[in-house]
Amino acid sequence: MKERPLILISNDDGIEAAGILSLAAAMDGLGDIIVVAPLHEQSAVGHAITMRDPVRARPWPFRVPSGQVTAFAVTGTPADCVKLAMDKLVPRKPDLVISGINHGPNTAVNIIYSGTVSAATEASILGIPAIAFSYCKWGGGDFEASGRVARQIAQRVLKGGLTPGILLNVNIPDLPFDDIKGVMITRQARSKWEESFAERKDPYNRTYYWLSGTFVNLDTGENTDVFAVENGFVSVTPIHHDLTAYSALDSLEKWNWDITE
């Protein structure tokens, strides 16, 4: 008899966030669930890993509608959570690793800053099908529609698998489920942040800076993640961790690389 699928769940908003509670609840019945997530919020940590300090894993009470599931809160980053889970905490190799639901979009350049995406990326490096889910409302809100979408997409990946090394970055628009227009397969939009650090004085009259900025979409393509969610679609972007810019290889080959000149 085939074992039930094992689904490992993580996030970057922390184990007590509404988004991960909704994600785990949405998976209820699809397989065995184990939650390994950061003890504290870890937004914008990118693919950070903890090398110079120890990490700890604390068993954590975590309920889905059908009952209690195994869960650990980890004193580390999302990537740490997946690495530690795979080495020490899971009872067997997971069939699927999912991350989220993030309290805000992870489209365009935001992907590279995202701890939510990094947890899923870490799983894909280890050869496990993985999905990052984000709800496109800053600060979160009602995850009901996002949970239903996540369940639908998780079922498809459990059935169809993914090419090793490729994961799905899913962004769900801020709409009631019945108003979502469907799923669009997209690419990452080109974009940047225009920084404007707040410059202030502390109570001791010393200057400090606080990061803020404006998101600038540089991409008018109708097949991008940004376009999809702005137009009411769920965006599904296949991503990977091969950063090679293949298009640039040929022209660079033509440069003069004689460094002994």
Added chain:
Amino acid sequence: MKERPLILISNDDGIEAAGILSLAAAMDGLGDIIVVAPLHEQSAVGHAITMRDPVRARPWPFRVPSGQVTAFAVTGTPADCVKLAMDKLVPRKPDLVISGINHGPNTAVNIIYSGTVSAATEASILGIPAIAFSYCKWGGGDFEASGRVARQIAQRVLKGGLTPGILLNVNIPDLPFDDIKGVMITRQARSKWEESFAERKDPYNRTYYWLSGTFVNLDTGENTDVFAVENGFVSVTPIHHDLTAYSALDSLEKWNWDITE
């Protein structure tokens, strides 16, 4: 009269690291230099940015052979350094942003964990030519050959520019300059880390874990970054921050995406 090029220098090993001192010295005479680097070591922070706390920038004494250069130590990540420098610290838009020299390789999957690479990536997002330099000896050592290579490559990029959004990830083998076989244009090797967390007890008999692992190259290609440095070549990999796995778009389009079923 055209202004001298402005070269912004950062790293992840911290402003006092031997690698960034060597890199700045190697640029001496190529243009005006400004150093904006982390106050403390920030290895393996990936593309983390600091959003929930302020950051500070402290003027820092920093010498290259021809004299003193402007420098700031920042209480943040490499990506923070570049963002803050661009918004508040540089006198004009830099012509080149370079990061390193990293004390250890940034080949294969290590790219995604690397703070050194993230500083250069941040610049490329902002449309500035950027290069990350790494010396392929863990913990660093004699940066003389790496500095000479860095100068050669920086001169070429100052002259030829780079396609916007593309940066160079350069790995320099641990060899005397005269023994380096040349430059190879490469792609990122497929690889992973096989984690084995050390599991220990603290003085209060509580369990903690400490990340360690073994690097596993999964890629026998002779055009990879790993192959190049193992065979005595400088590896130059064009990379970008578009994580879209274009090869997967078509097959995903063929799935049944009717989520209302």
